[in-house]
Amino acid sequence: MEQLTVAAPSKHYPVFVGENALQQLPLLIQELTPAVTRILIITDDNVAPLYLGKVAALLSSETTVHEHILPHGDQEKSFANYIACQTKALESGLDRRSLIIALGGGMIGDLAGFVASTYMRGIRFIQVPTTLLAHDSAVGGKTGINHELGKNMIGAFHHPEAVIYPIECLRTLPVNEIRSGFAEVIKHALIKDEVFYRALHEEVRSLTEVGSGTLQKAIVTGIQIKADIVRQDERENGVRALLNFGHTLGHAIEAELGYGKWTHGDAVAAGMRFALRVGAAVYGIPLIEEKEMNAWLIELGYPPLPAGLEAERLLARMKKDKKSHRGTVQMVLLPRIGRAELLEVPDPLLKRELQSFLA
Ligand code: NAD
Ligand code: ZN
Incomplete structure (x- = not known):
């Protein structure tokens, strides 16, 4: 323990x-x-x-x-x-x-x-x-x-x-609920700890047979990262907002599908893939991380996007997000793995990326 x-x-x-x-x-x-x-x-x-x-x-x-x-x-x-x-x-x-x-x-x-x-x-x-x-x-x-x-x-x-x-x-716990929770573990790693992310990526290739040792280690590190952020920003005036990585589109997907259709973590996993893509466009970095993560998430059983999601409707939802600022969507983006920042994303860029993400 x-x-x-x-x-x-x-x-x-x-x-x-x-x-x-x-x-x-x-x-x-x-x-x-x-x-x-x-x-x-x-x-x-x-x-x-x-x-x-x-x-x-x-x-x-x-x-x-x-x-x-x-x-x-x-x-x-x-x-x-x-x-x-x-x-x-x-x-x-x-x-x-x-x-x-x-x-x-x-x-x-x-x-x-x-x-x-x-x-x-x-x-x-x-x-x-x-x-x-x-x-x-x-x-x-x-x-x-x-x-x-x-x-x-x-x-x-x-x-x-x-x-x-x-x-x-x-x-x-049913495996779909394990997968849901594991998305938040991946999130903690991506925003704060590259070494932890690489270790997860290496060690966890299936969620049906996660040895309790690996899982306990991942949970403890995830909690440590969250606790560290809460210590710095208890009331979400600053860095705590970084925990929202993957949640801007994630929440919009959950709402569009109707709550309960997808687990929270499945939606966050899709949201993280999208945030990596937007980050690549904003910072002008290659999409290699996104490709690599896509393959890993599929291997772990995260579902592909369902058909019928519309960019306009998702965008409207994202604008209603608590973190939107004067009608502009703010997203947590990664200039590199292990580092996150909250940025305003211009509408045209967001729309373009969303359309290609859904295609
Ligand atoms: P949940 O509490 O609904 O649990 C998921 C399902 O698993 C439920 O059907 C539950 O009955 C069942 N279950 C729970 N433990 C089990 C076990 N050991 N064995 C078998 N079945 C079990 O959902 P969740 O995914 O744990 O949590 C989602 C909620 O957490 C959402 O409401 C979300 O808004 C909230 N949340 C809050 C914060 C926060 O900072 N307060 C952060 C993230 C998420
Ligand atoms: Zn969450």
């Missing part, structure tokens, strides 16, 4: 990654001050039968433990479930010294974290991520829910007390 620290300006907290990281949970809770009165575990109906009993059994019999099981799927990161969680917390008698445990993927982490951030003006919570993607979402303090008019539009910054990442949980 490995331990890291997220040292954000407003809070420092530990991250435990590895087989049996769950053993840390009771120890951590015991050390919290003031002492924890009650615990509410929030999870979903896929995760509950697999891991809820195991987690609950670890908690001290001196603490009252309540459970709230939500349906799975990103559409459940909703106002209705946010209210249901608050109602459950009130009915269970949670007070300001209580603790919420978010047991699940990014959907649960975001929702339960947002519940914790607002219940009685903010109580403590611990993230227990169970998906590969959640190596990203569980770290950094962004919590929130979806609004009909936009994904992740309502939320708060609220850091957990700790992140406990029992990677044995990934063994039950």
Whole structure:
């Protein structure tokens, strides 16, 4: 098991990654001050039968433990479930010294974290991520829910007390979800660490048989990169925006296809390929990296673009992105592997590249 620290300006907290990281949970809770009165575990109906009993059994019999099981799927990161969680917390008698445990993927982490951030003006919570993607979402303090008019539009910054990442949980994760999370690992490497990117490229040729050693190493490095960015820019006024690499087109694809049709990571992988291409045009560098990455992503099982996507519609979506600036699309681009910057991309260039990308 490995331990890291997220040292954000407003809070420092530990991250435990590895087989049996769950053993840390009771120890951590015991050390919290003031002492924890009650615990509410929030999870979903896929995760509950697999891991809820195991987690609950670890908690001290001196603490009252309540459970709230939500349906799975990103559409459940909703106002209705946010209210249901608050109602459950009130009915269970949670007070300001209580603790919420978010047991699940990014959907649960975001929702339960947002519940914790607002219940009685903010109580403590611990993230227990169970998906590969959640190596990203569980770290950094962004919590929130979806609004009909936009994904992740309502939320708060609220850091957990700790992140406990029992990677044995990934063994039950379907391969398409592994692939989704792995796209964010590739992203962390591409924006910040060329050596890490080359190592991933060398070692990971299939996502069905990723040895847990390789995966753990990749997760730890990915978390380290994210933690480092959050340390420098907790509230996304600067470098944190670089984590958006691949997300400008990625989000537009997700929205165009309808949420849930493609996993987030499949869309981000397509978005990263596009961002490499735009970067090559902007910086005047050869497309060799894009070619190489395309081949690798296909080998790993990322899907080709579906037919029927239209450049104009995607462009309109990209302009609505939170990062757009006075109607001009801003994208994270790579002047080289391991280095990223946020740049305004002129419309004609973007349109031309998008048309050839879709062709
Ligand atoms: P998810 O939580 O919906 O999980 C994906 C699926 O896997 C679900 O059906 C879930 O029930 C199932 N599952 C979870 N763990 C499992 C396990 N161990 N075994 C078997 N099945 C399991 O999705 P996700 O991909 O983890 O997260 C996506 C969410 O994260 C999105 O809402 C996204 O907006 C959010 N996100 C947040 C941040 C952030 O900084 N807060 C960053 C990236 C993504
Ligand atoms: Zn993402």
